[in-house]
Amino acid sequence: MTVQELQERILQIKPLDEKAMEEAKVRQDALAKPPGSLGLLEDISIQMAGITGSVKNEIKKHCVVVMCADNGVVEENIASAPQSVTLAQTINFTRRLTGVGALAESFDSDLLIVDVGINGKVPEGLYTEEPFSDTHKIVNRRIADGTKNLAKEDAMSREQALRAIEIGLEMAEAVKAGGYSVFGIGEMGIGNTTTSAAILSAVTGQPAAKTVGKGGGVVDSSFARKKEIVDKALEKCGGKDILTILSQVGGFDIAAMAGAFIGAAIHRIPVVIDGYISAVAALTAAELAPACKSYMFASHKSYEQGYNLAIEALGLTPYLHMKMRLGEGSGCPLAFKIMEGACGVMNRMATFAEAEINDDYLEEIRKGDCF
Numbered sequence: 001m002t003v004q005e006l007q008e009r010i011l012q013i014k015p016l017d018e019k020a021m022e023e024a025k026v027r028q029d030a031l032a033k034p035p036g037s038l039g040l041l042e043d044i045s046i047q048m049a050g051i052t053g054s055v056k057n058e059i060k061k062h063c064v065v066v067m068c069a070d071n072g073v074v075e076e077n078i079a080s081a082p083q084s085v086t087l088a089q090t091i092n093f094t095r096r097l098t099g100v101g102a103l104a105e106s107f108d109s110d111l112l113i114v115d116v117g118i119n120g121k122v123p124e125g126l127y128t129e130e131p132f133s134d135t136h137k138i139v140n141r142r143i144a145d146g147t148k149n150l151a152k153e154d155a156m157s158r159e160q161a162l163r164a165i166e167i168g169l170e171m172a173e174a175v176k177a178g179g180y181s182v183f184g185i186g187e188m189g190i191g192n193t194t195t196s197a198a199i200l201s202a203v204t205g206q207p208a209a210k211t212v213g214k215g216g217g218v219v220d221s222s223f224a225r226k227k228e229i230v231d232k233a234l235e236k237c238g239g240k241d242i243l244t245i246l247s248q249v250g251g252f253d254i255a256a257m258a259g260a261f262i263g264a265a266i267h268r269i270p271v272v273i274d275g276y277i278s279a280v281a282a283l284t285a286a287e288l289a290p291a292c293k294s295y296m297f298a299s300h301k302s303y304e305q306g307y308n309l310a311i312e313a314l315g316l317t318p319y320l321h322m323k324m325r326l327g328e329g330s331g332c333p334l335a336f337k338i339m340e341g342a343c344g345v346m347n348r349m350a351t352f353a354e355a356e357i358n359d360d361y362l363e364e365i366r367k368g369d370c371f
């Protein structure tokens, strides 16, 4: 995919339906409750209306797209786990034995597992070429055996970055074709809290001290090296255009996730951000296509340092504070249930009139700042 082709796709993103959002707000205010008392559930239902164009929505089918890839920067000893864990966990996704696998099973979510560039061999028979042909297989979209070491050279070429974004766009299209009402975007890739921090620093101009956390767990010497690498990345590509940042210090997983966030907006599908890496991928998408932000929902506040910076840059509020920092898309099935609840409120709650409560007493309250 060329930059121009990507720009053309981005131009297909339309703003939210303001009229549907206004109607949704009017209905929320007419429901039998103190105005605003259902907090973020109200905001979610209004945003959903803006995306679908209907005041009443239902979450029927949901899935998590998990982008799996390796990162050459692990050579620098910045992660506690060996690189082979990326492949092992990707295989375990197919058996639903991972965190996101267990949560997806608990909440009836499907998984779409994608190999965008794992440095290892997926066993024969576990690959599929066609998304959703078998959700217990891995969609083969390998770009390379992981990225290069960003501490020494560019992580990937511009062409590879664009190819990864294109894969994300393709997966969002498959989600649309599969009839899903919402999807989440997760990842698996040892070393990707370093690539995420490098992108976040380069985009926001903030030093490693603000963007680097301990990821899956690191000893002090590795933590110091991780910060050193991210500060060098900031020096190298801070303030540059996002495609340059992505190719110099990013990962195949993050680029593909960014493409999927953009694809969600193109196809008007509500899309859920998982943890730190997912939030940085969402920010990457927003740098490429600011209009895609309105289609995003933040699931949970990751414990990883830097998450707040990323989510605040997106102007979003995470729903759950669970001290989670697993990644994989594990926060997404939980968020789908919250979104289902938000739709349930909008669809099923009685209005003041239906509940036979005279709401004249609210006139002054609605005008003033009473809460």
Ligand SMILES: O=C(O)c1ccc[n+]([C@@H]2O[C@H](COP(=O)([O-])O)[C@@H](O)[C@H]2O)c1
Pocket (backbone or CB within 6 Å): 078, 079, 080, 081, 187, 188, 189, 190, 191, 192, 193, 194, 214, 215, 216, 217, 274, 275, 276, 277, 278, 302, 303, 304, 324, 325, 326, 327, 328
């Ligand atoms: O998403 C998060 O909030 C998150 C925070 C810390 C770690 N992770 C996961 O841990 C892996 C990256 O950690 P690390 O230390 O190898 O960079 C990767 O596979 C992520 O899914 C994920």
Ligand SMILES: Cc1cc2nc[nH]c2cc1C
Pocket (backbone or CB within 6 Å): 081, 085, 089, 188, 189, 216, 326, 327, 328
């Ligand atoms: C076991 C393991 C599982 C993970 N899932 C996401 N990141 C991970 C890192 C490790 C080490």
